Amino acid sequence: MSKSVAGFSKLSKSKKIDWIVDTYFSNTEDAKGVLKQYWNDNETLQQLHDEFIENTITNYYLPLGVAPNFLINDRLYAIPMAIEESSVVAAASKAAKFWLERGGFKTTVISTTKIGQVHFIYKGDFEKLKHFFSIVKTKLVEQTDHITNNMKKRGGGIIDIELRDKTSDIPNYYQLHASFETLDAMGANFINSCLEQFAKTFKNEALLFDLFSEDDKQIEIVMSILSNYVPDCLVRAEVSCKVENLSENESISGEAFAKKFIQAVNIAEIEPYRAVTHNKGIMNGIDAVVLATGNDFRAVEAGVHAYASRNGRYSSLTHAKVENGIFTFWMEIPLALGTVGGLTGLHPLVKLGLELLHKPTAKELMQIVAVAGLAQNFAALRSLTTTGIQQGHMKMHLMNILNQFEASNIEKQTLTEHFKNNPVTHSSVTEAINTLRIKSEK
Numbered sequence: 383m384s385k386s387v388a389g390f391s392k393l394s395k396s397k398k399i400d401w402i403v404d405t406y407f408s409n410t411e412d413a414k415g416v417l418k419q420y421w422n423d424n425e426t427l428q429q430l431h432d433e434f435i436e437n438t439i440t441n442y443y444l445p446l447g448v449a450p451n452f453l454i455n456d457r458l459y460a461i462p463m464a465i466e467e468s469s470v471v472a473a474a475s476k477a478a479k480f481w482l483e484r485g486g487f488k489t490t491v492i493s494t495t496k497i498g499q500v501h502f503i504y505k506g507d508f509e510k511l512k513h514f515f516s517i518v519k520t521k522l523v524e525q526t527d528h529i530t531n532n533m534k535k536r537g538g539g540i541i542d543i544e545l546r547d548k549t550s551d552i553p554n555y556y557q558l559h560a561s562f563e564t565l566d567a568m569g570a571n572f573i574n575s576c577l578e579q580f581a582k583t584f585k586n587e588a589l590l591f592d593l594f595s596e597d598d599k600q601i602e603i604v605m606s607i608l609s610n611y612v613p614d615c616l617v618r619a620e621v622s623c624k625v626e627n628l629s630e631n632e633s634i635s636g637e638a639f640a641k642k643f644i645q646a647v648n649i650a651e652i653e654p655y656r657a658v659t660h661n662k663g664i665m666n667g668i669d670a671v672v673l674a675t676g677n678d679f680r681a682v683e684a685g686v687h688a689y690a691s692r693n694g695r696y697s698s699l700t701h702a703k704v705e706n707g708i709f710t711f712w713m714e715i716p717l718a719l720g721t722v723g724g725l726t727g728l729h730p731l732v733k734l735g736l737e738l739l740h741k742p743t744a745k746e747l748m749q750i751v752a753v754a755g756l757a758q759n760f761a762a763l764r765s766l767t768t769t770g771i772q773q774g775h776m777k778m779h780l781m782n783i784l785n786q787f788e789a790s791n792i793e794k795q796t797l798t799e800h801f802k803n804n805p806v807t808h809s810s811v812t813e814a815i816n817t818l819r820i821k822s823e824k
């Protein structure tokens with residue numbers, strides 16, 4: 383049975399590894415070898431990565447790919463994507479090229495407001511609390527000056543604070559519901575620092591408020607934290623073209639393609655089982671760029687899926703229509719992103735990714751990320767409603783299967799050629815590699 387450990391975080395990296403491999407692995411040297419082969423020879427770079435989190439024992443690689451030819455508001459981008467799923471970058475590149483020839487993507491940032499809340503318990507009369515809030519509100523803002531000064535100079539800061547009565551859901555439960563403009567920062571630290579200061583001021587001022595009874599004065603702060611639900615930090619991405627221009631070859635007309643495509647979107651609009659997978663495809667594109675640009679993909683995921691359920695039923699994030707012979711495909715999506723702060727100035731690959739994207743502002747990055755999501759969904763629906771997804775997916779997965787068989791470069795070349803004209807399945811690849819190896823033994 384495994385044992386627990388005390389003071390693990392205080393051990394040196396090599397002592398941590400010793401403990402891990404001794405406790406959990408039968409072949410300790412093999413396990414150590416796997417961990418150490420991912421260490422970087424550049425000690426400064428390795429230390430940087432070690433210090434991102436606690437208890438780092440090695441680095442975890444993901445491929446960083448690039449999807450070129452994205453025309454967004456008439457400017458060309460090559461988009462960096464960090465992702466393990468084999469077909470995602472290929473699909474993005476294909477969709478980029480398709481829309482490059484049809485006018486590209488159009489995007490607009492609709493809003494950039496972020497939210498944070500102080501959750502608290504107050505047992506007195508609501509009218510008195512409202513009165514107290516109206517008096518203390520200015521002080522709440524003033525006492526965050528040391529946190530907000532720089533942000534205010536650049537045009538951001540606290541937008542508003544509201545008092546919200548939530549007692550119909552939980553007895554005595556109220557909120558300070560605050561809105562923020564955090565400009566090019568994702569803003570989590572800024573918002574959380576402001577909220578914690580609001581909470582302090584609110585609690586202290588309540589103790590001095592004459593109209594409160596001694597019991598009223600005991601406001602209990604439950605917690606102060608930003609919300610990753612950002613329905614007012616919204617970006618729109620869109621593509622459109624004449625229906626007849628949707629056709630790429632003789633196999634399907636523009637009209638037939640548009641009809642099938644819109645049917646697929648409509649299904650995702652009304653059917654949650656399909657909507658989740660449909661939106662997962664969108665997130666393939668979004669997460670990959672969010673990760674490559676050092677942003678918080680868990681925050682983005684949580685906010686996006688909450689937004690997809692905002693009308694009470696989980697639904698598609700994208701929409702499509704044909705009007706007056708024009709096919710339009712679009713998405714509005716909440717994205718809280720930063721291009722300063724966090725990892726953006728620290729991780730060398732993140733800095734490189736942002737430079738590749740012409741050093742975007744947070745608003746520009748919102749637009750690029752939304753486009754990556756829309757493109758991914760376009761590529762997925764196009765495959766699903768025409769050839770089926772497996773053809774392209776398995777083609778891209780071929781290399782993974784060959785690597786499972788530890789195929790040599792020559793075997794890879796021969797089999798890649800073979801599978802240009804043959805369907806890729808796990809068993810067809812198994813058969814082909816076995817046949818090839820038997821032949822070469824003879």
Ligand code: MEV
Pocket residue numbers: 467659660661662663664666762763766771
């Ligand atoms: C696979 O990662 C994503 C898809 O399932 C998305 C979709 O079904 O729309 C292909």
